[in-house]
Amino acid sequence: MSEYSSQTGSKAIRQRTVYVWTLSFLRPYAFMLCLLIFCGFVVTGVELAIPKFIQYFIDSVLAAESSKQFMVLIGLIALLVLLTIAFTAVRNLTQRSLQERASRDMQFAIYTHLRKLGFAYFEKHPIGESLSLMNTEVASLQQLYRLHFPGMINGLIFSLISIILMATISLKLSLILIPSFFLYYLFGPYLERKASINSKKLATERIHFNQKIYESIASLADLRANAAEAWDLERVKQQHRQLNDRMITTYWFAFWRGTNRRMSYYIGGIAIIIYGVHLSQIGELSTGAFVAFLLYYFQTMHILTVVVTSITEQKVLMNQAEKLYRFLKLTPLVTESAQKTSLPTSNGLITFDQVSFQYTDGPKVLDKFELTVNPGEKVALVGASGNGKSTVLKLIGRFYDPTDGAILLDRIPIQELSFQDLRANLGFVFQETYLFGASVRDNILFGCPDASFEEVVAAAKGAYAHDFICELPQGYDTLLGERGVKLSGGQKQRISIARMFIKNPPIILLDEATASLDTISEKEVQAALQLLMEGRTTITVAHRLSTIKDYNKIVLIEKGRVLEMGTFEELMMREGAFYQLAAGKALEGA
Numbered sequence: 001m002s003e004y005s006s007q008t009g010s011k012a013i014r015q016r017t018v019y020v021w022t023l024s025f026l027r028p029y030a031f032m033l034c035l036l037i038f039c040g041f042v043v044t045g046v047e048l049a050i051p052k053f054i055q056y057f058i059d060s061v062l063a064a065e066s067s068k069q070f071m072v073l074i075g076l077i078a079l080l081v082l083l084t085i086a087f088t089a090v091r092n093l094t095q096r097s098l099q100e101r102a103s104r105d106m107q108f109a110i111y112t113h114l115r116k117l118g119f120a121y122f123e124k125h126p127i128g129e130s131l132s133l134m135n136t137e138v139a140s141l142q143q144l145y146r147l148h149f150p151g152m153i154n155g156l157i158f159s160l161i162s163i164i165l166m167a168t169i170s171l172k173l174s175l176i177l178i179p180s181f182f183l184y185y186l187f188g189p190y191l192e193r194k195a196s197i198n199s200k201k202l203a204t205e206r207i208h209f210n211q212k213i214y215e216s217i218a219s220l221a222d223l224r225a226n227a228a229e230a231w232d233l234e235r236v237k238q239q240h241r242q243l244n245d246r247m248i249t250t251y252w253f254a255f256w257r258g259t260n261r262r263m264s265y266y267i268g269g270i271a272i273i274i275y276g277v278h279l280s281q282i283g284e285l286s287t288g289a290f291v292a293f294l295l296y297y298f299q300t301m302h303i304l305t306v307v308v309t310s311i312t313e314q315k316v317l318m319n320q321a322e323k324l325y326r327f328l329k330l331t332p333l334v335t336e337s338a339q340k341t342s343l344p345t346s347n348g349l350i351t352f353d354q355v356s357f358q359y360t361d362g363p364k365v366l367d368k369f370e371l372t373v374n375p376g377e378k379v380a381l382v383g384a385s386g387n388g389k390s391t392v393l394k395l396i397g398r399f400y401d402p403t404d405g406a407i408l409l410d411r412i413p414i415q416e417l418s419f420q421d422l423r424a425n426l427g428f429v430f431q432e433t434y435l436f437g438a439s440v441r442d443n444i445l446f447g448c449p450d451a452s453f454e455e456v457v458a459a460a461k462g463a464y465a466h467d468f469i470c471e472l473p474q475g476y477d478t479l480l481g482e483r484g485v486k487l488s489g490g491q492k493q494r495i496s497i498a499r500m501f502i503k504n505p506p507i508i509l510l511d512e513a514t515a516s517l518d519t520i521s522e523k524e525v526q527a528a529l530q531l532l533m534e535g536r537t538t539i540t541v542a543h544r545l546s547t548i549k550d551y552n553k554i555v556l557i558e559k560g561r562v563l564e565m566g567t568f569e570e571l572m573m574r575e576g577a578f579y580q581l582a583a584g585k586a587l588e589g590a
Contacts, residue, residue, distance in 0.1 A: 015318050018325045022144060022318070025102045025109075032098045033150065039091035040154035046084045047299065048161055051292040053077060055169075058288030099146035103138050106324070110134055113328050119399035120333045133327055137320050140200075144317055148310045155307040162300040169293045170285055173272055177297065180268025181304055187260050188305065192312040195253040198246065200316065205246045212239045261305050265298065272297055334401050341416040346409055346425040348375035348506045348537030350396065355405035356560075357391060365391050367560035368405070373553075375506075378538040380548035382581065383557040389541045392557075393509045396539070397426055427505035427536075429529075431512040433496040435487070440469050440495065441476040447499030459501035463528040465494040490524050497528045508533055510540040545582060554578065 026033050053073060061069045110133055114121070122130075166174045216223070216232050223232050272294060279285035285293075350373040357366040365388040373379050381389040394400055395407055398414055407414050414422055435443050444456050451459075456476065460466040468491055472478040480487060487495070500508065510529065526547060542548045549568045556564040556571070556578045564571055564578050571578040 014322070015315065018318050018322050019314070021325055022141060022321045023149065025105050026098070026145065026149075028105070029098055029101055032094055032101075036091060036094045036098060036150045037153055039087045039094065040150060041157060042087045043084055043091065044154055044158040044161075046080045048158070048165065048296075049080060050077075051295040051299075052165075054295065055286075055288035055292035058291060059286050060288075095146045095150070098150075099142045102145040103142045106141065107134055107138050109328060110138070110324065113330070116332045117330060118332060118334055119394065119397075121330070133324060137324050140317060140320050141324075144314060144321075148314050148317070152307055152310045152314075155303045155310065158303050159300055159307065162296050162303070166293055166296045166300065169289050169296075170276075170279065172279065173276060173285075173293055176268055176271050176275065177300065180264055180271070180301065183267060184261060184264035184301070184305055185308070188257075188264075188308055189312055191253055191257040191260055192309050193316065195250065195257045196313050196316045198250040198253055202243075202246045202250045205243045209239050209243045212236055264305075265301050268301065269294070269297065334398050336418055337416050339416070340418045340421075341412050343410060343412060343417055343421045343425070346506050348377075349373070349408075349410050350507070350537065350539070351408040351411070352392075353406045353408065355395065355402045355407060357388070357395060357400065357403050359400075364403075365560055366395075366402075369557075369560060370562060371555060371565075373537055373539060375537055376535060377553060378533060378540070378551040379553045379555060380540045380542040380551045381555050381557060382542045382548070382578070383563075384581075387557045388560045389557055390511055393428070393511055393539065393541065396507075396509060397428065398422060425505055425507055427500040427503055427508045427532075429493070429496050429500060429508070429510050433492040435480050435492055435495060437480065439474075439477050439479055440472065443480060443495055444476075444498045444502055447501070447503035451502050455502055456498075459498040462501040462531055463494045463498035464524055464531075465491070465498050465528070468494075493525045494528050497525070497532055500532055506536055508536050508538045510538065512541050512543045556581070 053076070057070075057073060061073060114130060163174065163177065166177070212235065216236055219232070223229050276285060276290045276293065280287060280290055350371075352369050352371040355366055355369040356364065357369075358364040369388070369392070371379075371392075381392060383389055391400075395402060396414070398419065401415065409417065409422070409425070436446070441453070441456055444459055445451060447459070448455070453476075457466060460469055460476075469476055469478075529547075540548065540551070542554075548554055551568065553565060554568055554571055555562055558577065564574070564576055566574075572582065
């Protein structure tokens with residue numbers, strides 16, 4: 001029992017902490033928040049004045065039959081209406097501005113932190129999860145900034161003033177508000193919470209259903225080719241049934257939420273009418289005061305229930321906000337040193353000194369790994385899959401830090417270098433090239449944004465890409481589409497190599513750059529790579545023998561250690577592990 005209480009308490013504390021953190025994004029816009037609350041206060045004040053005007057009209061103007069007082073009253077009401085319109089416009093504009101700025105700041109905070117978390121985070125978390133944080137979760141919290149928080153404050157102020165006014169009219173009648181609100185509160189928060197939770201689940205189910213419809217339409221050719229229309233239709237029906245069930249559940253709780261609210265209103269209203277008529281008959285309450293009280297009662301009950309709804313909605317929102325809170329509290333695995341050593345341009349000397357590494361909760365990948373790559377050398381890493389070849393490249397780029405040992409660049413531990421200095425000296429060419437949905441020119445300029453067009457063309461020629469680029473509809477200004485869908489695999493790789501030419505780094509790291517290409521494309525890309533590697537330190541995760549025969553050093557890695565090392569001829573003459581591996585005419589990927 002004590003353990004349960006402790007967990008409940010810690011959860012409550014966490015929700016309060018998350019709530020305060022969420023509201024902290026409003027701190028830079030304190031003036032706008034105060035303006036929003038002030039505008040709401042003015043509009044609320046006008047709403048509270050209307051019943052008093054009605055009371056005055058019934059008890060004084062109507063009784064005296066004074067046309068002058070009537071015209072003054074109409075003039076005041078018209079003035080208040082104009083005032084309400086003006087302040088409502090300011091409030092709506094401020095609401096929108098506050099919502100957009102606070103949510104923008106939160107999105108930027110997430111995006112900035114996402115970049116700090118780096119490679120290690122993206123290898124464990126799908127892109128869709130990050131997009132959900134950036135879009136869905138932040139969009140949900142916009143309601144907090146725009147509606148719930150300022151609305152809750154205005155509602156509480158309105159209710160407090162309204163209750164005071166009700167008490168000044170009749171303290172006896174005001175006491176009826178207590179059991180009336182308690183009657184609502186018996187089931188209200190529970191129904192509000194269930195309705196809110198199911199409403200959000202309904203939105204999720206609708207997204208899933210739309211995704212399924214999109215999938216069915218996109219896969220229509222395959223479905224017809226495999227006579228699988230009935231199978232897919234059943235899946236669509238199943239998804240629709242889930243959406244339907246969630247919709248019915250949501251509307252069920254929404255119905256009872258509204259019923260509970262109206263029932264508490266009306267029961268209290270009936271009690272007020274019965275007792276109010278009695279007070280009027282014995283002369284304790286005027287007709288105008290009775291009408292004004294009744295209006296205040298219904299307004300107050302409505303606002304109080306809205307406040308309860310708002311508080312409940314905010315509690316549900318905090319479950320979503322907690323994801324953002326926990327995300328922003330994640331600590332990056334790789335951080336820059338406070339005391340940085342400057343290295344604008346590297347000579348290309350790379351040293352692995354007793355390097356060990358293992359991924360979180362995983363087996364050891366590298367075990368006291370020793371390797372020296374001299375300036376200008378071409379080194380190939382080979383071995384069976386899972387022995388740490390690609391990990392070596394990741395450690396050089398500081399996507400991860402070694403568990404033990406040190407990696408040195410020009411005899412400087414890479415942890416002492418800034419990310420900018422380290423990665424400016426490295427040129428990565430991966431198996432899968434990411435191309436932006438921009439022009440060919442912009443995709444090459446990604447390697448060096450300040451380069452001239454002449455340098456872009458020179459880089460493309462060096463990558464054997466100039467000829468096919470010129471054949472594109474708009475040449476270098478041709479838009480490539482999402483992820484470069486207009487280009488073949490070999491063309492994409494040559495664009496990637498052109499980036500490296502224009503970046504001109506002293507060290508090139510190739511991670512199976514030709515593994516997924518056909519024979520013709522591989523020859524074209526290999527020719528570009530040979531030109532790129534001239535005069536640069538190169539480390540390659542090898543896939544095919546044809547790419548590494550002329551390398552200065554071939555390193556066979558097994559169980560995270562260097563098993564054999566030498567030139568191609570030397571290793572073949574030994575007839576050891578490399579010889580056995582090469583007998584298959586290909587080397588497995590990392």
